[in-house]
Amino acid sequence: MTTRESMQYDVVIVGAGPAGLSAAIRLKQLAAESGRDVSVCVLEKGSEVGAHILSGAVVDPRGLDELIPDWKARGAPLTTPVTENHHWVLTGRRRFRIPEFLLPPLMHNRGNYTLSLGNLCRWLAAQAEELGVEIFPGFAAAEILFHDDGSVKGVATGDLGIARDGSHRSDYHPGMELHARYTFFAEGARGHLTKRLTEIFGLRDESGPQVFGLGIKELWDVPAERHKPGRVIHTQGWPLDEAWGGGFLYHQDNGQVALGFVVALDYKNPHLSPFEEMQRWKTHPAVRAEIEGGRRVSYGARAINEGGYQAIPKLAFPGGALIGCSAGFVNVPRIKGTHTAMKSGMLAAEAAFAAIGNDRSGDLLTDYETSVRSSWIAKELKLVRNAQPAVAHFGGLLGSLYAGIDMWLGTLGLKLPWTLKHKADHAQISRKEHARPISYPKPDNVLTFDRLSSVFISNTNHEEDQPVHLTLKDADIPTAINLPVFDGPEQRYCPAGVYEYVEGDAGEPRLQINAQNCVHCKTCDIKDPTQNINWVVPEGGGGPNYPNM
Structure with missing residues (x-):
């Protein structure tokens, strides 16, 4: 058995997103204020800080201000x-603007900024390193890693140089163990370690x-x-008629x-393609007018927490805590979660x-749990708790x-006495015979594109000779259940063309997994109707390399 080296820290943080970096900075600020030292380490699976960060983004600076x-x-x-702040309802050819005064105040964007969240994380990382x-x-x-009493001891990084067949390549190097008094998990939506912690500690x-x-x-x-720098547009309606979601257009700096386009993953029709819906949305005359004559320079995709307050799990467990989107603090109607993620890390x-x-x-960090539940995070999320499930x-x-109506009542200090519940996304999909097939137009490669050319400009790369990180619990389920029952929705x-059904040696269909294409969006782990796909981390540095997303 290979012996791994270990390093000891006071706090280890998994993930260099807004929450993880804010936690690291706050720890060092407290140490400086008190004259006590605290050692902090942040692990990031991307090739650099920001490489895997993808968001709209319009950011409320409240967390950063603090x-x-x-x-x-x-x-x-x-x-x-x-x-400018616009909200459009789209039909097939027309758009109708909802006057801003009709929108609940929380939907306004006064005092907010549009920017690359990846670049904000790069800047936060520089602030953290200075400390x-x-x-x-x-x-x-x-x-x-666990102590003998079952509490979290830390984490281990993945081994490098493992071949696809499991053997050690010539460049093999074992992973490193990082031990900590506390380990924070800031992996983002549907983190693979967070999913495991949820099972072990019953966090849900x-x-x-x-x-x-x-x-x-x-x-x-x-x-x-x-x-038009600072112009912000959100859309709902067309082209979605069997799902819920909407689009955004943010005029940022540098021309x-x-x-982007968001599709709620509780949709029922297995023939629906979120990627194709996004491409079709760009052909609407009002959307086309914002970008016509332009050139697409980057592409990416990511799952987004939409459960709101009632989906927040237990946040603390022996030896650690969930922060940011590992826990899920996104305000869905506002389409914002950076400020709440940063506050949770703090x-x-x-x-x-x-x-x-x-x-x-x-x-157990019970003080963390208590402080979140009594903070402005909770106040903000409670106000919108019924928005997403109402649409569902x-x-x-x-x-x-x-x-x-619910949000306006909340703004006026009134509160409906009930909270609507959620149903798991994977359980919502229908059998193929109960759903309408959808025919999508071919891309024109000017305004609309295919998935493979899109993945190319996401700068996605994985070491080819490594174990496939998109694992199947049962290799027979795709062709025994997913394909005949649900028409292979994967x-x-x-959104990256990872999964395709091809003809096997004997003429039978088989599922081919093109793991090289994976942009780490986690949709397969979430939406697979049989929950047979388990996303695990590939070699560090693999995946997309977003320059300005």
């Missing part, structure tokens, strides 16, 4: 304030299931005459427009720092009306 009040003087990349945080990009946390025993949307994003360089840091200082290392229960039109819900 963490680094002088962020403007320090050169934070929030340089494009929102100047003494050790950040290790390209090192993926592959395994949770008292909450409903988490539900998700799939966000697909493109970045376009547009002609100067079409670019670029970030546009609150976890404060609880862990106090515990370490009082020699309570490894104790009553459909787009009635659900939106219900959600709007070949459509994946």
Whole structure:
């Protein structure tokens, strides 16, 4: 058995997103204020900080204001304030604008900024390193380590140089163990270690299931005459008629427009393709007008937590805590989660720092749980708790009306006495004979594109000779159940062309997994109707390399 080296820290953080970096910075700030030292390490599976970060993004700076009040003087990349805020309802050929005064105040974007969240994380990482945080990009946390009493001891990074057949290549190097008094998991939506922790510690025993949307994003360089820095547009309606979701167009700096489309993963029709719906959405005259004459320069996709307050699990367990999107603090109607993720990381840091200082290392961080539930995170999410499930229960039109009335009542200090529940996304899909086939138009390679050319500009790469990180619990289920019963939905819900059914040697169908294409969106792990696909981490540094997403 290979012996792994180990390193000891006070706090190890898995994931260099907004939550993980905010936790690291806050720990070091507290250490400096108190004159006590605290050692902090951040692991990031991407090749660099920001490589796997994908978001719209319009950011509420509230969390940043609390963490680094002088962020403007320090050169934070929030340089494009929102100047226009539009909400459109689309039909096949027309758009109808909802006047802003009809929208609940929380839907307004005054004081917010549109930017690349990846670039914000790169800036946060620089602030953290100045304070003494050790950040290790390209090192993926592959395994949770436990003490004899069952509490979390830390994590181990994945071995490097493992061939596809499991043998050791000439460049083999064992992973490293990182031990900590506390380990924070900030993996983002549907983290593979978070999923395991949820099972071990029963973190969802008292909450409903988490539900998700799939966000697909493109970045376009547009002609100067079409670019309006700070212009923010959200759409709902067409082309979706059998699912819920909507689009966004954010005019950011450098002559670029970030546009994307989100499809809630509770859709029923197995023939639906979120990627194709996004491409079709761009052909609407109102959407086309924002980017026509431009050039697509980047592409990516990521699952988004949509469960809201009632889907937040237990946040603390012996030896660690969930922060950011590992727990799920996205405000769905606002389409924002960066500020809440940052605040959760700060609150976890404060609880862990106090515990370490009082020699309570490894104790359950009940103070973190309590502080989140009493913070402005909870207040904000409680206000919108019924929005997403209302749409899921009553459909787009009635659900939106219900959600709007509910949010207006909350704004006025009134509160409906009930909370709607969620159903797991994978359980919502219908048998193929009960669903309408969907015919999507072919791409024109000017405005609309195919998946493989899209993956190419995401700069996705994995070492080919390594174990496939998209694992099947039972290799027979795809052809025994998924294909005959659901028409193989994995070949459509994946936005990267990872899954395809091909003809085997004897003429029978078989599922081919093109793991090289995977953009780490986690949709397969979420939507697979038989829950047979288990996403595990590939070698560190693999996956997309988003430059400005």
